[in-house]
Amino acid sequence: MDTNLLRTTCLILLFCFISKIDAQYATKVVLTDLSDEQLKTKMSDNASKLLTEINLAFFEKRELKIDRKIISPTAIASILGMWETSMFRCYEADIIEKVINRKNGYEVRNIPIFIKDAPKGENYEETVILFNSEGMIENYYISIGTNRVNEILQQSTDVTDFRRRQVVLDFVENFRTAYNRRDGAFINKVFSDDALIITGSVIKTQPKTSDMMSMNLSTEKIKYTRLSKAEYLNGLNKVFKSNDYINIVFNEVEVIKHNKYPEIYGVTLKQNWNTTKYSDVGYIFLMIDFKNEDNPIIHVRTWQPEKYADGKKLERDEVFSLGTFGIYNR
Amino acid sequence: MEYKARINLLLPIFFGFILLSTQKLHSQSEVVIKTGGDYYWTQIIDDTFDIAKAEARTELIYQISQELKDIKEIDLKTDVNIDSIGYLTFERGPKKRVVAFVLKKYIKNIHESHTLNVIQLNYTESSLNATQILKDTISVVKKVEEANKTVVEEPQNIVNAATSMEKTVNTSQISDNTEDIIGFIINSKYVADIEKVMQQKKYQGTINYGVLKTSTLYPERCYLLVFDPANGEIKALLDKGSSNIRFDLITKKDVETFLQTYNKMNIVWIQIY
Numbered sequence: 001m002d003t004n005l006l007r008t009t010c011l012i013l014l015f016c017f018i019s020k021i022d023a024q025y026a027t028k029v030v031l032t033d034l035s036d037e038q039l040k041t042k043m044s045d046n047a048s049k050l051l052t053e054i055n056l057a058f059f060e061k062r063e064l065k066i067d068r069k070i071i072s073p074t075a076i077a078s079i080l081g082m083w084e085t086s087m088f089r090c091y092e093a094d095i096i097e098k099v100i101n102r103k104n105g106y107e108v109r110n111i112p113i114f115i116k117d118a119p120k121g122e123n124y125e126e127t128v129i130l131f132n133s134e135g136m137i138e139n140y141y142i143s144i145g146t147n148r149v150n151e152i153l154q155q156s157t158d159v160t161d162f163r164r165r166q167v168v169l170d171f172v173e174n175f176r177t178a179y180n181r182r183d184g185a186f187i188n189k190v191f192s193d194d195a196l197i198i199t200g201s202v203i204k205t206q207p208k209t210s211d212m213m214s215m216n217l218s219t220e221k222i223k224y225t226r227l228s229k230a231e232y233l234n235g236l237n238k239v240f241k242s243n244d245y246i247n248i249v250f251n252e253v254e255v256i257k258h259n260k261y262p263e264i265y266g267v268t269l270k271q272n273w274n275t276t277k278y279s280d281v282g283y284i285f286l287m288i289d290f291k292n293e294d295n296p297i298i299h300v301r302t303w304q305p306e307k308y309a310d311g312k313k314l315e316r317d318e319v320f321s322l323g324t325f326g327i328y329n330r
Numbered sequence: 331m332e333y334k335a336r337i338n339l340l341l342p343i344f345f346g347f348i349l350l351s352t353q354k355l356h357s358q359s360e361v362v363i364k365t366g367g368d369y370y371w372t373q374i375i376d377d378t379f380d381i382a383k384a385e386a387r388t389e390l391i392y393q394i395s396q397e398l399k400d401i402k403e404i405d406l407k408t409d410v411n412i413d414s415i416g417y418l419t420f421e422r423g424p425k426k427r428v429v430a431f432v433l434k435k436y437i438k439n440i441h442e443s444h445t446l447n448v449i450q451l452n453y454t455e456s457s458l459n460a461t462q463i464l465k466d467t468i469s470v471v472k473k474v475e476e477a478n479k480t481v482v483e484e485p486q487n488i489v490n491a492a493t494s495m496e497k498t499v500n501t502s503q504i505s506d507n508t509e510d511i512i513g514f515i516i517n518s519k520y521v522a523d524i525e526k527v528m529q530q531k532k533y534q535g536t537i538n539y540g541v542l543k544t545s546t547l548y549p550e551r552c553y554l555l556v557f558d559p560a561n562g563e564i565k566a567l568l569d570k571g572s573s574n575i576r577f578d579l580i581t582k583k584d585v586e587t588f589l590q591t592y593n594k595m596n597i598v599w600i601q602i603y
Binding site: 006030032090096097110112114121123124126145146147150156176237256257258261264266307316317321322323324325326327 | 335360361364365373374375382388389392412422423424425456506531532533534535536537538539540601603
């Protein structure tokens with residue numbers, strides 16, 4: 001056979017081979033449940049481009065080169081923040097998901113990622129892509145789990161409550177991802193300047209005495225320390241600097257609307273905190289004010305250990321809730 | 331052509347075709363169900379298939395109940411009768427992914443007279459329980475056809491989609507008004523009778539309570555609930571006050587030195603906001 005023909009054939013096959021390698025790292029996103037076909041296609045394309053670029057950068061071990069025409073600066077900052085903590089990739093080549101309506105835009109859930117530097121057993125997460133009303137990617141963060149999200153939304157009492165719960169969940173997921181990407185600026189922004197921040201630490205129980213007063217005294221089993229916002233953020237920044245990887249996972253999420261002030265929500269989260277140097281499990285309670293839904297503010301943030309010193313778990317009643325804090329002069 | 335030359339030519343062609351033809355086989359069934367527009371579907375990812383299936387079913391029922399309700403304020407107590415849901419199951423990393431689905435026409439047009447078209451699904455992955463899915467789909471079709479032949483009343487066996495998700499006690503009958511809450515406690519005999527309501531009101535920010543601890547007591551703000559630790563029987567409900575004398579709202583009498591009086595009882599402080 002003619003040598004040139006052979007050479008040409010091999011080059012064509014080599015080209016196909018290289019293209020195939022690239023295609024293997026492509027993720028194609030197909031979206032459903034949106035009547036505007038043009039917008040749906042645009043969102044599908046943008047999501048596909050983003051995830052494919054993430055996969056290629058992961059494979060090629062390089063910095064991300066995200067097309068800024070498809071994504072907002074906020075979303076880029078979020079993704080780069082996550083990337084700096086650990087490279088990640090989407091490990092499915094084809095994704096078909098519903099578009100979910102939210103205020104001023106849309107969201108797409110259940111985007112699976114593999115996080116390279118996460119501790120073993122925590123490498124796999126689900127993420128959420130947020131779009132604005134024009135189909136541009138507006139934000140990107142790690143999900144608390146669609147089943148948990150569904151559970152909370154199903155407890156809605158009416159349309160307004162449903163919409164607020166969406167905002168609550170959006171906030172919680174973004175808040176959680178802020179720790180993953182060590183975004184001190186975001187955390188600073190969402191805490192009220194006079195936020196009440198309480199941290200509990202387990203201490204040994206005091207032996208009971210037989211006198212009348214002591215019989216009525218509760219046994220101090222957890223010591224609570226109050227921190228100012230500045231103290232809390234200083235401590236957090238130190239943690240961010242001294243740990244290569246931070247992952248927090250919310251295993252249980254409960255959202256309750258305040259009975260008297262419907263724009264205030266109590267969010268209770270069972271948090272698994274994992275860094276390269278330390279791990280613990282405890283309950284976070286957040287009192288969040290959604291008076292301005294675009295900028296929710298945390299007025300109270302508490303942390304309690306999951307268990308007492310003797311290993312006994314905290315009862316639900318012992319975990320801080322909305323009723324633990326009086327609201328005055330509102 | 332020499333043997334070696336043939337190998338040099340054919341080998342790259344062979345591998346090229348192998349690579350070009352290797353496509354990730356995505357479930358055609360999943361594509362049909364999710365994008366065809368003929369199914370209600372939902373997807374859940376969880377630790378086991380059983381858990382994911384149960385959650386997917388609940389979520390599917392909820393979604394359908396929302397679509398069928400055409401009112402502004404969502405009523406989550408809609409009853410939906412579904413006895414034929416299909417499932418697709420996949421691995422996703424260390425977790426399991428389940429797609430639950432049901433034909434829309436079965437739900438919406440159960441009384442229609444036209445013939446239902448069965449959608450033929452191609453199953454290409456061994457992970458799919460293809461036979462079961464087909465059986466489910468065919469049985470759905472048969473039910474619709476039978477329903478079309480006779481006048482069918484609304485199904486009597488109903489599943490309340492909201493019930494399984496309700497984890498809280500309905501406290502709507504006890505308002506947040508102080509008088510109503512006090513009245514509720516006074517009219518109850520045991521702590522067990524009021525416990526769940528009190529818990530819920532605490533979670534919702536209406537009240538707070540805790541074990542009596544004199545160092546943190548704000549007497550002007552708190553009621554004191556006294557009960558027998560042996561059986562939880564409520565003995566007294568002491569009004570707010572700042573001295574050692576308190577008024578018992580149950581017996582309508584003053585109680586002096588209540589700590590001594592009730593030294594064998596449990597006392598809980600209650601603050602109503």
